[in-house]
Amino acid sequence: MRFLHNLGFFCILFLVSPLFTSSQEHVKGVSNHKEHIHKHMSRKLSFEIKLHGFLLWASMGFLTPVGLLAIRMSHRVQCRRRLRILFYVHALSEILSLLLSTAGAVMSFRNFNNSFNNRHQRIGVGLYGLIWLQALIGIVRPQRGSKGRSMWFLVHWMLGTAVSLLGVLNIYTGLVAYQEKTSKGIKFWTIVFTAEVCFITFFYLFQDKWVYIHKQGVSLGNESKGATTDQVVLPRDKQKEVAPAESC
Template sequence: MRFQHKLGFFCILILVSPLFTSSQEHVKGVSNRKEQIHKKQMSRKLLFEVKLHGFLLWASMGFLMPVGLLAIRMSHRVHCRRRLRILFYVHALSEILSLLLSTAGAVMSFRNFNNSFNNKHQRLGVGLYGLIWLQALIGIVRPQRDSRGRRMWFLVHWILGTALSVLGVLNIYTGLVAYHEKTSKGIKFWIIVFTAEVCFITFFYLFQEKWDYIQKKGVTLGNESKRATINQVVLPRDKQKEVALAETC
Protein backbone atom coordinates (compact mmCIF):
# COMPACT_ATOMS: atom_id res chain seq x y z
CA MET A 1 0.00 0.00 0.00
CA ARG A 2 2.79 2.38 0.83
CA PHE A 3 4.43 1.67 -2.48
CA GLN A 4 1.16 2.39 -4.29
CA HIS A 5 0.76 5.68 -2.41
CA LYS A 6 4.28 6.75 -3.27
CA LEU A 7 3.79 5.78 -6.90
CA GLY A 8 0.54 7.76 -7.08
CA PHE A 9 2.13 10.80 -5.46
CA PHE A 10 5.06 10.61 -7.90
CA CYS A 11 2.66 10.44 -10.88
CA ILE A 12 0.71 13.45 -9.61
CA LEU A 13 3.96 15.39 -9.17
CA ILE A 14 4.99 14.59 -12.74
CA LEU A 15 1.61 15.75 -14.04
CA VAL A 16 1.59 19.00 -12.02
CA SER A 17 5.26 20.03 -12.58
CA PRO A 18 4.68 21.33 -16.14
CA LEU A 19 2.10 23.72 -14.73
CA PHE A 20 4.65 25.16 -12.31
CA THR A 21 7.32 25.48 -14.98
CA SER A 22 4.92 27.11 -17.43
CA SER A 23 3.80 29.58 -14.77
CA GLN A 24 7.42 30.41 -13.94
CA GLU A 25 8.22 30.90 -17.62
CA HIS A 26 5.17 33.13 -17.93
CA VAL A 27 6.37 35.25 -14.99
CA LYS A 28 9.85 35.46 -16.48
CA GLY A 29 8.40 36.45 -19.86
CA VAL A 30 6.33 39.21 -18.30
CA SER A 31 9.34 40.53 -16.38
CA ASN A 32 11.50 40.43 -19.53
CA ARG A 33 8.87 42.37 -21.44
CA LYS A 34 8.75 44.97 -18.70
CA GLU A 35 12.54 45.28 -18.78
CA GLN A 36 12.49 45.66 -22.58
CA ILE A 37 9.81 48.35 -22.37
CA HIS A 38 11.81 50.13 -19.67
CA LYS A 39 14.97 49.97 -21.81
CA LYS A 40 13.11 51.36 -24.81
CA GLN A 41 11.79 54.22 -22.71
CA MET A 42 15.25 54.93 -21.36
CA SER A 43 16.77 54.80 -24.83
CA ARG A 44 14.17 57.24 -26.14
CA LYS A 45 14.88 59.59 -23.25
CA LEU A 46 18.62 59.27 -23.79
CA LEU A 47 18.22 59.87 -27.52
CA PHE A 48 16.24 63.04 -26.83
CA GLU A 49 18.92 64.26 -24.43
CA VAL A 50 21.65 63.56 -26.99
CA LYS A 51 19.75 65.56 -29.63
CA LEU A 52 19.16 68.42 -27.20
CA HIS A 53 22.83 68.41 -26.24
CA GLY A 54 23.81 68.63 -29.91
CA PHE A 55 21.37 71.47 -30.57
CA LEU A 56 22.64 73.49 -27.60
CA LEU A 57 26.26 73.11 -28.65
CA TRP A 58 25.45 73.94 -32.28
CA ALA A 59 23.59 77.09 -31.22
CA SER A 60 26.48 78.04 -28.93
CA MET A 61 29.65 77.27 -30.89
CA GLY A 62 28.25 76.77 -34.37
CA PHE A 63 26.12 79.91 -34.63
CA LEU A 64 26.27 82.47 -31.80
CA MET A 65 30.04 82.45 -31.39
CA PRO A 66 30.79 83.04 -35.12
CA VAL A 67 28.11 85.78 -35.19
CA GLY A 68 29.81 87.54 -32.28
CA LEU A 69 33.16 87.21 -34.02
CA LEU A 70 31.76 88.73 -37.22
CA ALA A 71 30.12 91.60 -35.33
CA ILE A 72 33.30 92.68 -33.57
CA ARG A 73 35.28 92.25 -36.78
CA MET A 74 32.89 94.50 -38.68
CA SER A 75 33.25 97.21 -36.04
CA HIS A 76 36.90 97.79 -36.98
CA ARG A 77 35.93 99.62 -40.16
CA VAL A 78 32.94 101.53 -38.74
CA HIS A 79 33.42 105.18 -37.70
CA CYS A 80 29.94 105.95 -36.43
CA ARG A 81 29.66 105.70 -32.64
CA ARG A 82 26.04 104.56 -32.76
CA ARG A 83 26.87 101.66 -35.09
CA LEU A 84 29.93 100.80 -33.02
CA ARG A 85 27.75 100.47 -29.93
CA ILE A 86 25.23 98.30 -31.78
CA LEU A 87 27.95 95.97 -33.07
CA PHE A 88 29.59 95.80 -29.64
CA TYR A 89 26.29 94.90 -27.96
CA VAL A 90 25.63 92.26 -30.62
CA HIS A 91 29.08 90.81 -29.94
CA ALA A 92 28.65 90.84 -26.15
CA LEU A 93 25.10 89.46 -26.18
CA SER A 94 25.90 86.65 -28.62
CA GLU A 95 28.97 85.60 -26.62
CA ILE A 96 27.05 85.64 -23.32
CA LEU A 97 24.29 83.49 -24.79
CA SER A 98 26.92 81.19 -26.27
CA LEU A 99 28.52 80.81 -22.83
CA LEU A 100 25.18 80.01 -21.16
CA LEU A 101 24.12 77.47 -23.79
CA SER A 102 27.48 75.71 -23.78
CA THR A 103 27.36 75.54 -19.97
CA ALA A 104 23.89 73.99 -20.13
CA GLY A 105 25.16 71.44 -22.66
CA ALA A 106 28.15 70.63 -20.44
CA VAL A 107 25.97 70.10 -17.36
CA MET A 108 23.67 67.83 -19.38
CA SER A 109 26.66 65.85 -20.64
CA PHE A 110 28.16 65.31 -17.17
CA ARG A 111 24.84 64.34 -15.58
CA ASN A 112 23.26 62.07 -18.19
CA PHE A 113 25.98 60.65 -20.43
CA ASN A 114 28.68 58.06 -19.98
CA ASN A 115 31.73 60.30 -19.89
CA SER A 116 34.54 57.80 -20.34
CA PHE A 117 36.53 60.36 -22.41
CA ASN A 118 37.66 57.66 -24.81
CA ASN A 119 36.91 59.61 -28.00
CA LYS A 120 37.93 62.91 -29.57
CA HIS A 121 34.54 64.55 -29.14
CA GLN A 122 34.49 64.24 -25.35
CA ARG A 123 38.13 65.24 -24.89
CA LEU A 124 37.83 68.27 -27.14
CA GLY A 125 34.53 69.21 -25.50
CA VAL A 126 36.09 69.34 -22.03
CA GLY A 127 38.84 71.62 -23.33
CA LEU A 128 36.31 73.90 -25.01
CA TYR A 129 34.21 74.19 -21.85
CA GLY A 130 37.26 75.47 -19.98
CA LEU A 131 38.43 77.81 -22.76
CA ILE A 132 35.05 79.46 -23.24
CA TRP A 133 34.94 80.43 -19.57
CA LEU A 134 38.51 81.69 -19.78
CA GLN A 135 37.56 83.80 -22.80
CA ALA A 136 34.62 85.26 -20.90
CA LEU A 137 36.85 86.24 -17.96
CA ILE A 138 39.35 87.85 -20.33
CA GLY A 139 36.54 89.84 -21.91
CA ILE A 140 35.36 91.07 -18.50
CA VAL A 141 38.81 92.35 -17.45
CA ARG A 142 39.22 94.41 -20.62
CA PRO A 143 41.67 97.31 -20.02
CA GLN A 144 41.05 100.83 -21.24
CA ARG A 145 41.99 101.88 -24.74
CA ASP A 146 44.97 104.02 -23.82
CA SER A 147 46.47 101.62 -21.28
CA ARG A 148 49.69 99.71 -21.83
CA GLY A 149 48.18 96.22 -21.67
CA ARG A 150 45.47 96.94 -24.23
CA ARG A 151 47.44 95.56 -27.19
CA MET A 152 48.41 92.36 -25.42
CA TRP A 153 44.84 91.90 -24.17
CA PHE A 154 43.46 92.39 -27.67
CA LEU A 155 45.94 89.91 -29.13
CA VAL A 156 45.12 87.21 -26.54
CA HIS A 157 41.37 87.83 -26.77
CA TRP A 158 41.41 87.68 -30.56
CA ILE A 159 43.56 84.53 -30.80
CA LEU A 160 41.53 82.70 -28.17
CA GLY A 161 38.20 83.73 -29.70
CA THR A 162 39.27 82.62 -33.18
CA ALA A 163 40.62 79.32 -31.82
CA LEU A 164 37.36 78.71 -29.94
CA SER A 165 35.29 79.27 -33.08
CA VAL A 166 37.43 76.92 -35.18
CA LEU A 167 37.62 74.19 -32.52
CA GLY A 168 33.90 74.54 -31.80
CA VAL A 169 33.05 73.94 -35.45
CA LEU A 170 35.43 70.96 -35.52
CA ASN A 171 33.85 69.51 -32.38
CA ILE A 172 30.38 69.70 -33.94
CA TYR A 173 31.61 67.46 -36.77
CA THR A 174 33.11 65.00 -34.27
CA GLY A 175 29.83 65.07 -32.34
CA LEU A 176 27.89 64.12 -35.48
CA VAL A 177 30.27 61.23 -36.06
CA ALA A 178 29.86 60.07 -32.45
CA TYR A 179 26.07 60.30 -32.81
CA HIS A 180 26.23 58.10 -35.91
CA GLU A 181 28.39 55.53 -34.14
CA LYS A 182 26.03 55.33 -31.14
CA THR A 183 22.70 55.29 -32.98
CA SER A 184 23.63 54.08 -36.51
CA LYS A 185 21.50 56.90 -37.92
CA GLY A 186 22.44 58.88 -41.02
CA ILE A 187 24.17 62.23 -40.58
CA LYS A 188 24.87 63.12 -44.21
CA PHE A 189 22.07 65.70 -44.39
CA TRP A 190 23.21 67.49 -41.22
CA ILE A 191 26.83 67.52 -42.35
CA ILE A 192 25.81 69.13 -45.66
CA VAL A 193 23.66 71.76 -43.92
CA PHE A 194 26.31 72.64 -41.35
CA THR A 195 29.06 72.76 -43.99
CA ALA A 196 26.95 75.18 -46.04
CA GLU A 197 26.53 77.38 -42.96
CA VAL A 198 30.26 77.35 -42.24
CA CYS A 199 31.06 78.22 -45.87
CA PHE A 200 28.60 81.13 -45.82
CA ILE A 201 30.03 82.55 -42.57
CA THR A 202 33.59 82.19 -43.89
CA PHE A 203 32.69 83.90 -47.17
CA PHE A 204 30.99 86.76 -45.33
CA TYR A 205 34.01 87.14 -43.05
CA LEU A 206 36.42 87.36 -45.98
CA PHE A 207 34.09 89.58 -48.00
CA GLN A 208 33.62 92.23 -45.32
CA GLU A 209 37.39 92.30 -44.84
CA LYS A 210 37.84 93.29 -48.50
CA TRP A 211 34.84 95.62 -48.73
CA ASP A 212 36.86 98.79 -48.11
CA TYR A 213 39.35 97.71 -50.74
CA ILE A 214 36.53 97.11 -53.23
CA GLN A 215 35.08 100.54 -52.53
CA LYS A 216 38.44 102.21 -53.07
CA LYS A 217 38.77 100.51 -56.44
CA GLY A 218 35.64 102.25 -57.70
CA VAL A 219 33.27 99.32 -57.57
CA THR A 220 30.73 101.45 -55.68
CA LEU A 221 28.09 103.60 -57.36
CA GLY A 222 29.20 106.52 -59.45
CA ASN A 223 27.29 109.07 -57.43
CA GLU A 224 29.20 108.18 -54.27
CA SER A 225 32.58 108.44 -56.02
CA LYS A 226 31.62 111.79 -57.54
CA ARG A 227 30.47 113.06 -54.15
CA ALA A 228 33.79 112.01 -52.63
CA THR A 229 35.80 113.83 -55.30
CA ILE A 230 33.72 116.99 -54.86
CA ASN A 231 34.27 116.94 -51.11
CA GLN A 232 37.99 116.49 -51.58
CA VAL A 233 38.22 119.43 -53.97
CA VAL A 234 35.82 121.91 -52.38
CA LEU A 235 35.84 121.17 -48.64
CA PRO A 236 38.83 121.37 -46.31
CA ARG A 237 40.06 118.26 -44.54
CA ASP A 238 38.25 118.91 -41.26
CA LYS A 239 34.96 119.40 -43.07
CA GLN A 240 35.60 116.28 -45.15
CA LYS A 241 35.93 114.19 -41.97
CA GLU A 242 32.72 115.63 -40.54
CA VAL A 243 30.84 114.95 -43.76
CA ALA A 244 32.25 111.41 -43.96
CA LEU A 245 31.19 110.64 -40.40
CA ALA A 246 27.74 112.10 -41.04
CA GLU A 247 27.32 110.02 -44.18
CA THR A 248 28.47 106.78 -42.52
CA CYS A 249 26.06 107.33 -39.62
Protein backbone atom coordinates (compact mmCIF):
# COMPACT_ATOMS: atom_id res chain seq x y z
CA MET A 1 0.00 0.00 0.00
CA ARG A 2 2.82 2.36 0.86
CA PHE A 3 4.50 1.44 -2.41
CA LEU A 4 1.41 2.49 -4.37
CA HIS A 5 1.20 5.71 -2.36
CA ASN A 6 4.85 6.62 -3.15
CA LEU A 7 4.38 5.67 -6.77
CA GLY A 8 1.39 8.01 -7.05
CA PHE A 9 3.32 10.84 -5.41
CA PHE A 10 6.23 10.49 -7.83
CA CYS A 11 3.84 10.38 -10.78
CA ILE A 12 2.18 13.62 -9.67
CA LEU A 13 5.58 15.24 -9.12
CA PHE A 14 6.71 14.11 -12.57
CA LEU A 15 3.63 15.66 -14.15
CA VAL A 16 3.83 18.94 -12.22
CA SER A 17 7.58 19.57 -12.54
CA PRO A 18 7.46 20.63 -16.23
CA LEU A 19 4.79 23.19 -15.38
CA PHE A 20 6.90 24.54 -12.55
CA THR A 21 10.00 24.68 -14.75
CA SER A 22 8.14 26.41 -17.56
CA SER A 23 6.77 28.93 -15.05
CA GLN A 24 10.30 29.72 -13.86
CA GLU A 25 11.50 30.07 -17.43
CA HIS A 26 8.56 32.36 -18.19
CA VAL A 27 9.38 34.58 -15.20
CA LYS A 28 13.05 34.65 -16.20
CA GLY A 29 12.08 35.49 -19.77
CA VAL A 30 9.88 38.36 -18.63
CA SER A 31 12.69 39.63 -16.42
CA ASN A 32 15.21 39.45 -19.27
CA HIS A 33 12.75 41.22 -21.57
CA LYS A 34 12.27 44.03 -19.07
CA GLU A 35 16.03 44.35 -18.62
CA HIS A 36 16.48 44.51 -22.39
CA ILE A 37 13.82 47.24 -22.64
CA HIS A 38 15.50 49.15 -19.79
CA LYS A 39 18.89 49.00 -21.54
CA HIS A 40 17.31 50.06 -24.82
CA MET A 41 15.57 52.99 -23.14
CA SER A 42 18.80 53.97 -21.39
CA ARG A 43 20.65 54.07 -24.70
CA LYS A 44 17.83 56.03 -26.28
CA LEU A 45 17.74 58.47 -23.37
CA SER A 46 21.53 58.89 -23.48
CA PHE A 47 21.37 59.67 -27.20
CA GLU A 48 18.57 62.21 -26.66
CA ILE A 49 20.53 63.92 -23.87
CA LYS A 50 23.60 64.19 -26.10
CA LEU A 51 21.53 65.50 -29.02
CA HIS A 52 19.87 68.05 -26.72
CA GLY A 53 23.27 69.22 -25.53
CA PHE A 54 24.63 69.47 -29.07
CA LEU A 55 21.64 71.53 -30.25
CA LEU A 56 21.94 73.95 -27.36
CA TRP A 57 25.72 74.25 -27.81
CA ALA A 58 25.27 74.98 -31.54
CA SER A 59 22.63 77.56 -30.65
CA MET A 60 23.99 79.31 -27.55
CA GLY A 61 27.65 78.36 -27.76
CA PHE A 62 28.32 79.02 -31.44
CA LEU A 63 25.62 80.76 -33.53
CA THR A 64 24.69 83.39 -30.95
CA PRO A 65 28.32 84.52 -30.45
CA VAL A 66 28.86 84.55 -34.24
CA GLY A 67 25.85 86.84 -34.67
CA LEU A 68 27.06 89.04 -31.84
CA LEU A 69 30.54 89.34 -33.36
CA ALA A 70 29.10 90.13 -36.79
CA ILE A 71 26.98 93.02 -35.56
CA ARG A 72 29.88 94.24 -33.42
CA MET A 73 32.22 94.32 -36.42
CA SER A 74 29.65 96.26 -38.45
CA HIS A 75 30.06 99.29 -36.17
CA ARG A 76 33.49 99.97 -37.72
CA VAL A 77 32.57 99.28 -41.35
CA GLN A 78 31.92 102.17 -43.75
CA CYS A 79 31.28 100.22 -46.95
CA ARG A 80 27.57 99.62 -47.47
CA ARG A 81 28.09 96.25 -49.14
CA ARG A 82 30.17 94.88 -46.26
CA LEU A 83 27.75 96.38 -43.77
CA ARG A 84 24.85 94.58 -45.46
CA ILE A 85 26.76 91.28 -45.46
CA LEU A 86 27.53 91.54 -41.74
CA PHE A 87 23.91 92.38 -40.99
CA TYR A 88 22.72 89.30 -42.89
CA VAL A 89 25.26 87.13 -41.06
CA HIS A 90 23.92 88.49 -37.77
CA ALA A 91 20.27 87.93 -38.72
CA LEU A 92 20.76 84.41 -40.13
CA SER A 93 22.89 83.34 -37.16
CA GLU A 94 20.27 84.48 -34.68
CA ILE A 95 17.40 82.88 -36.66
CA LEU A 96 19.23 79.53 -36.80
CA SER A 97 20.07 79.87 -33.12
CA LEU A 98 16.39 80.42 -32.33
CA LEU A 99 15.33 77.36 -34.35
CA LEU A 100 17.94 75.07 -32.79
CA SER A 101 17.18 76.23 -29.25
CA THR A 102 13.47 75.66 -29.90
CA ALA A 103 14.20 72.11 -31.10
CA GLY A 104 16.28 71.47 -27.98
CA ALA A 105 13.54 72.84 -25.72
CA VAL A 106 10.89 70.66 -27.41
CA MET A 107 13.11 67.60 -26.87
CA SER A 108 13.50 68.52 -23.22
CA PHE A 109 9.77 68.93 -22.61
CA ARG A 110 8.87 65.70 -24.43
CA ASN A 111 11.56 63.27 -23.31
CA PHE A 112 13.06 64.41 -20.03
CA ASN A 113 11.89 64.68 -16.45
CA ASN A 114 10.95 68.34 -16.22
CA SER A 115 10.50 68.73 -12.49
CA PHE A 116 12.53 71.98 -12.60
CA ASN A 117 14.36 71.02 -9.43
CA ASN A 118 17.82 71.90 -10.70
CA ARG A 119 19.56 75.04 -11.89
CA HIS A 120 19.96 73.92 -15.49
CA GLN A 121 16.22 73.50 -16.09
CA ARG A 122 15.25 76.73 -14.35
CA ILE A 123 17.82 78.79 -16.25
CA GLY A 124 16.78 77.04 -19.46
CA VAL A 125 13.14 78.10 -19.12
CA GLY A 126 14.06 81.74 -18.47
CA LEU A 127 16.61 81.69 -21.29
CA TYR A 128 14.09 80.27 -23.75
CA GLY A 129 11.66 83.09 -22.95
CA LEU A 130 14.39 85.73 -23.41
CA ILE A 131 15.41 84.23 -26.76
CA TRP A 132 11.91 84.56 -28.18
CA LEU A 133 11.50 88.04 -26.70
CA GLN A 134 14.78 89.10 -28.32
CA ALA A 135 13.61 87.71 -31.67
CA LEU A 136 10.32 89.61 -31.50
CA ILE A 137 12.13 92.84 -30.61
CA GLY A 138 14.46 92.31 -33.55
CA ILE A 139 11.48 91.93 -35.91
CA VAL A 140 9.90 95.23 -34.83
CA ARG A 141 13.13 97.19 -35.37
CA PRO A 142 12.36 100.91 -36.00
CA GLN A 143 13.93 102.75 -38.89
CA ARG A 144 17.28 104.41 -38.22
CA GLY A 145 16.75 108.02 -37.19
CA SER A 146 13.20 107.46 -35.90
CA LYS A 147 12.08 108.56 -32.47
CA GLY A 148 12.17 105.17 -30.72
CA ARG A 149 15.35 103.88 -32.33
CA SER A 150 17.64 104.72 -29.40
CA MET A 151 15.45 103.01 -26.82
CA TRP A 152 14.99 100.00 -29.09
CA PHE A 153 18.76 99.70 -29.58
CA LEU A 154 19.38 99.85 -25.82
CA VAL A 155 16.79 97.14 -25.05
CA HIS A 156 17.97 94.94 -27.94
CA TRP A 157 21.59 95.24 -26.83
CA MET A 158 20.81 94.48 -23.17
CA LEU A 159 18.69 91.45 -24.04
CA GLY A 160 21.31 90.17 -26.48
CA THR A 161 24.03 90.45 -23.86
CA ALA A 162 21.85 88.70 -21.26
CA VAL A 163 21.00 85.87 -23.67
CA SER A 164 24.68 85.35 -24.53
CA LEU A 165 25.82 85.25 -20.90
CA LEU A 166 22.96 83.03 -19.72
CA GLY A 167 23.47 80.74 -22.70
CA VAL A 168 27.12 80.17 -21.82
CA LEU A 169 26.24 79.67 -18.15
CA ASN A 170 23.52 77.16 -18.99
CA ILE A 171 25.89 75.10 -21.11
CA TYR A 172 28.12 74.69 -18.05
CA THR A 173 25.16 73.74 -15.85
CA GLY A 174 24.04 71.32 -18.56
CA LEU A 175 27.42 69.58 -18.46
CA VAL A 176 27.12 69.25 -14.68
CA ALA A 177 23.57 67.84 -15.02
CA TYR A 178 24.83 65.36 -17.64
CA GLN A 179 27.56 64.17 -15.28
CA GLU A 180 25.08 63.72 -12.43
CA LYS A 181 22.66 61.76 -14.60
CA THR A 182 25.13 59.51 -16.42
CA SER A 183 28.12 59.44 -14.03
CA LYS A 184 30.39 60.22 -16.99
CA GLY A 185 33.32 62.62 -16.90
CA ILE A 186 32.91 66.10 -18.37
CA LYS A 187 36.42 67.46 -17.83
CA PHE A 188 37.40 67.26 -21.51
CA TRP A 189 34.25 69.01 -22.78
CA THR A 190 34.51 71.64 -20.07
CA ILE A 191 38.09 72.47 -21.12
CA VAL A 192 37.15 72.59 -24.82
CA PHE A 193 34.16 74.86 -24.24
CA THR A 194 36.14 77.13 -21.91
CA ALA A 195 38.83 77.49 -24.58
CA GLU A 196 36.14 78.40 -27.12
CA VAL A 197 34.62 81.01 -24.79
CA CYS A 198 38.05 82.53 -24.14
CA PHE A 199 38.81 82.73 -27.86
CA ILE A 200 35.46 84.37 -28.66
CA THR A 201 35.90 86.86 -25.81
CA PHE A 202 39.42 87.74 -26.92
CA PHE A 203 38.30 88.20 -30.54
CA TYR A 204 35.33 90.32 -29.41
CA LEU A 205 37.60 92.65 -27.45
CA PHE A 206 40.48 92.68 -29.93
CA GLN A 207 38.53 93.42 -33.11
CA ASP A 208 37.15 96.56 -31.49
CA LYS A 209 40.72 97.80 -30.99
CA TRP A 210 42.15 96.64 -34.31
CA VAL A 211 41.04 99.72 -36.25
CA TYR A 212 42.48 101.95 -33.54
CA ILE A 213 45.80 100.06 -33.59
CA HIS A 214 45.89 100.23 -37.38
CA LYS A 215 45.23 103.97 -37.38
CA GLN A 216 47.96 104.49 -34.81
CA GLY A 217 50.46 102.80 -37.11
CA VAL A 218 49.31 104.73 -40.16
CA SER A 219 49.37 108.12 -38.45
CA LEU A 220 52.85 107.56 -37.03
CA GLY A 221 54.17 106.32 -40.36
CA ASN A 222 52.79 109.23 -42.37
CA GLU A 223 53.39 111.98 -39.87
CA SER A 224 56.76 113.05 -41.29
CA LYS A 225 55.60 113.03 -44.93
CA GLY A 226 52.29 114.67 -44.92
CA ALA A 227 52.01 118.39 -44.57
CA THR A 228 54.35 119.67 -47.24
CA THR A 229 52.65 117.93 -50.15
CA ASP A 230 49.23 119.38 -49.45
CA GLN A 231 50.52 122.82 -48.63
CA VAL A 232 52.89 123.24 -51.54
CA VAL A 233 51.33 121.37 -54.42
CA LEU A 234 47.60 121.75 -53.82
CA PRO A 235 45.49 124.75 -52.96
CA ARG A 236 43.54 124.43 -49.75
CA ASP A 237 40.15 124.56 -51.47
CA LYS A 238 41.09 121.68 -53.82
CA GLN A 239 42.17 119.17 -51.21
CA LYS A 240 38.68 117.76 -50.64
CA GLU A 241 38.10 117.21 -54.33
CA VAL A 242 41.10 114.93 -54.79
CA ALA A 243 40.87 113.17 -51.43
CA PRO A 244 40.70 109.39 -52.15
CA ALA A 245 37.34 107.79 -51.33
CA GLU A 246 37.38 104.82 -49.00
CA SER A 247 37.32 101.67 -51.09
CA CYS A 248 35.19 98.63 -50.41
